[in-house]
Amino acid sequence: MRTLIKNAHILTMNPDLDEYEQGWIMLEGKFISGLGTGEYSDLTKPVDTVIDADGDLVMPGMVNTHCHMSMTMFRGLGEDVDDRLFRYILPLEREAVTPEVVRVGAQLAALEMLLGGVTTTADMYYFEQEVGRVLDVAGLRGVVGQSLADFDPPDHKNFDEGFALVDALRDEFHGHERITVSIAPHAPYSTGPKIMERVAQYASDNPDVRIQMHLAEMKSEMAWCAKNHNCRPVELADRAGLLQPGAIMAHCLELTPDEIEILSERGITVAHNARSNAKAGRGIAPVEAMREKGLAVGLATDGPMSGNTLDIFAQMAPASMFAKLLGGSRGCLPAREIVKMATLEGAKVLGLDEKTGSLEVGKCADLIRVSTRAPHMTPVYDIYAALVFSANASDVGDVMINGDWVVRDGSVLTLDQSKVVSDAAQVVDQFRQIIQKIDVAKAR
Numbered sequence: 001m002r003t004l005i006k007n008a009h010i011l012t013m014n015p016d017l018d019e020y021e022q023g024w025i026m027l028e029g030k031f032i033s034g035l036g037t038g039e040y041s042d043l044t045k046p047v048d049t050v051i052d053a054d055g056d057l058v059m060p061g062m063v064n065t066h067c068h069m070s071m072t073m074f075r076g077l078g079e080d081v082d083d084r085l086f087r088y089i090l091p092l093e094r095e096a097v098t099p100e101v102v103r104v105g106a107q108l109a110a111l112e113m114l115l116g117g118v119t120t121t122a123d124m125y126y127f128e129q130e131v132g133r134v135l136d137v138a139g140l141r142g143v144v145g146q147s148l149a150d151f152d153p154p155d156h157k158n159f160d161e162g163f164a165l166v167d168a169l170r171d172e173f174h175g176h177e178r179i180t181v182s183i184a185p186h187a188p189y190s191t192g193p194k195i196m197e198r199v200a201q202y203a204s205d206n207p208d209v210r211i212q213m214h215l216a217e218m219k220s221e222m223a224w225c226a227k228n229h230n231c232r233p234v235e236l237a238d239r240a241g242l243l244q245p246g247a248i249m250a251h252c253l254e255l256t257p258d259e260i261e262i263l264s265e266r267g268i269t270v271a272h273n274a275r276s277n278a279k280a281g282r283g284i285a286p287v288e289a290m291r292e293k294g295l296a297v298g299l300a301t302d303g304p305m306s307g308n309t310l311d312i313f314a315q316m317a318p319a320s321m322f323a324k325l326l327g328g329s330r331g332c333l334p335a336r337e338i339v340k341m342a343t344l345e346g347a348k349v350l351g352l353d354e355k356t357g358s359l360e361v362g363k364c365a366d367l368i369r370v371s372t373r374a375p376h377m378t379p380v381y382d383i384y385a386a387l388v389f390s391a392n393a394s395d396v397g398d399v400m401i402n403g404d405w406v407v408r409d410g411s412v413l414t415l416d417q418s419k420v421v422s423d424a425a426q427v428v429d430q431f432r433q434i435i436q437k438i439d440v441a442k443a444r
């Protein structure tokens with residue numbers, strides 16, 4: 001099956017950042033087999049389908065490097081309540097988060113991401129096999145991580161049970177063409193050095209299982225580490241052997257220049273959650289300093305409880321603005337660099353840059369069509385600036401992953417949107433009853 005998209009503004013996001021203002025791209029099965037400027041002129045091979053993009057932008061799909069998809073069910077809950085984690089989230093997770101709830105939450109997240117042009121995501125949560133199955137059906141590409149934590153999570157009573165869940169996830173998705181498995185110790189303070197060592201050993205024994213963890217995220221984590229281990233989280237993780245090449249560390253706000261050097265030497269990659277970090281008042285990650293030392297840094301939404309949206313377009317402007325605030329100049333982290341972080345560099349963070357993240361011959365056909373016709377997108381002097389500061393997720397019309405259309409004309413083809421939304425409403429009804437009980441008990 002050969003599909004030609006012609007009359008497109010092609011943003012390749014390849015390492016040379018080639019751009020064809022009037023170009024074409026040929027898709028053959030799951031792969032990109034050619035692309036160029038002007039008219040496609042090779043008439044020696046037949047073309048099955050021709051799509052006229054009518055001047056729209058065609059670019060690689062967005063990569064979300066850190067997410068907790070199923071937490072869509074918690075979006076907007078207790079926003080202004082200081083102790084919402086202990087008051088609502090942890091009790092709700094213990095009492096009501098089941099494989100079914102994880103499935104429904106992940107389906108809702110998949111819809112939102114697909115409609116916003118996200119073609120690849122990393123995820124870490126509980127009952128992660130369910131999330132993997134949702135990615136499989138939705139047609140998304142992703143890295144699924146079974147979380148391990150000591151705060152009595154809903155799917156494991158102890159770490160032995162947690163590791164058994166990682167085994168099950170690995171066995172189910174081993175060799176899947178779109179899904180990579182990972183092991184996700186929640187954070188240093190919720191696992192501890194012994195478990196981090198065990199995770200490091202697990203990852204060494206299973207080279208196809210990547211590590212994902214929250215690291216150097218907040219002041220309380222720094223204080224915990226100083227008090228209990230007389231060091232900082234990067235050192236604790238390094239001592240445990242956890243800083244293995246390709247391990248994905250989310251947040252990385254609290255870093256010294258020496259620690260950035262260590263992360264770079266170890267081959268760590270970083271998921272930058274600009275919006276969720278700002279919303280929690282935590283600070284600004286030293287993105288430019290990390291990238292200067294050669295660390296790959298991708299954009300991420302974080303879970304929808306922390307960041308509310310799974311839209312990568314909505315991360316781009318804040319990521320740029322916060323870097324400008326930190327550096328005190330309009331010139332910091334230019335728009336072009338932000339679009340790189342949302343695409344090819346994000347794919348590198350997840351170890352998937354050989355397959356996705358740019359439009360190049362031989363790579364998987366993961367692409368999106370973005371309209372630049374709306375009033376808020378007019379005019380376009382610089383396409384990168386337009387994407388970072390003007391575009392919305394709703395400008396995405398079509399999405400292809402691995403050569404399959406998953407969104408056409410703003411409709412998801414792989415999931416039943418109205419059924420997912422009504423299933424989600426049922427879960428929320430259940431959550432509301434528990435929330436009411438919690439509030440009544442608290443008021444007594």
Ligand SMILES: [Zn+2]
Nearest residue numbers: 214250302303
């Ligand atoms: Zn997170």
